[in-house]
Amino acid sequence: MNIACGAATPAILAELVALESLCFRHPGERFNLRQIRSLLNNPRACVVFAREGGAIAGWAVGLLRRHSPRRASGRFYALSVHPGFRGRGLGARLAQTVLGRLRRRGARSFSLEVRNPNPAALGLYLRLGFRPAHKLPDYYGPGLHGLRMRK
Ligand SMILES: CC(C)(COP(=O)(O)OP(=O)(O)OC[C@H]1O[C@@H](n2cnc3c(N)ncnc32)[C@H](O)[C@@H]1OP(=O)(O)O)[C@@H](O)C(=O)NCCC(=O)NCCS
Secondary structure, eight states, X not given: OEEEEOOOOHHHHHHHHHHHHHHOSSGGGSOOHHHHHHHHTOTTXXXXXXXETXXXXXXXXXXXXXXXXXXXXXXXXXXXXXXXXXXXXXXXXXXXXXXXXXXXXXXXXXXXXXXXXXXXXXXXXXXXXXXEEEEEXXXXXXXXXXXXXXX
């Protein structure tokens, strides 16, 4: 499967909006058109797509935060894999690609937020070395709790 850094085109935007609605049931968990466009245009964002047969199979986003000229951290910000491509290691590959790119840009520590419970994502992040830091009550909307993890 081909993993490549994508550019913001209207075609990709529409595909990502569709992927987000397929992957997340609650609107509070997914990114909308405006948010995706802004991520694609954000110079601090590292956006990675996976394509197979021309269609988007998954995407991941990381944000670089520079605390000082010599200190930076990364926020692992988005990950979704089309249901037809899950369970083959694509989620892990996308995440590792984004974390690697953030590391090359200077990030030495990482954080993320994940819905609690989300067993597939939690298992993946634990395997990547993230550890639970604290709970985020109602983070994704009323009754939709989150968990912050750090690595
Ligand atoms: C989380 C997600 C990105 C994983 O993508 P993926 O391509 O299936 O990921 P991988 O194949 O690398 O790993 C999936 C792992 O989760 C495991 N898994 C799948 N469903 C699971 C479940 N319900 N409970 C526990 N583990 C589960 C798989 O067995 C696999 O583990 P293994 O590598 O030890 O076999 C995908 O499920 C997804 O897009 N979910 C909806 C969006 C989402 O929740 N994104 C995360 C937002 S923080």
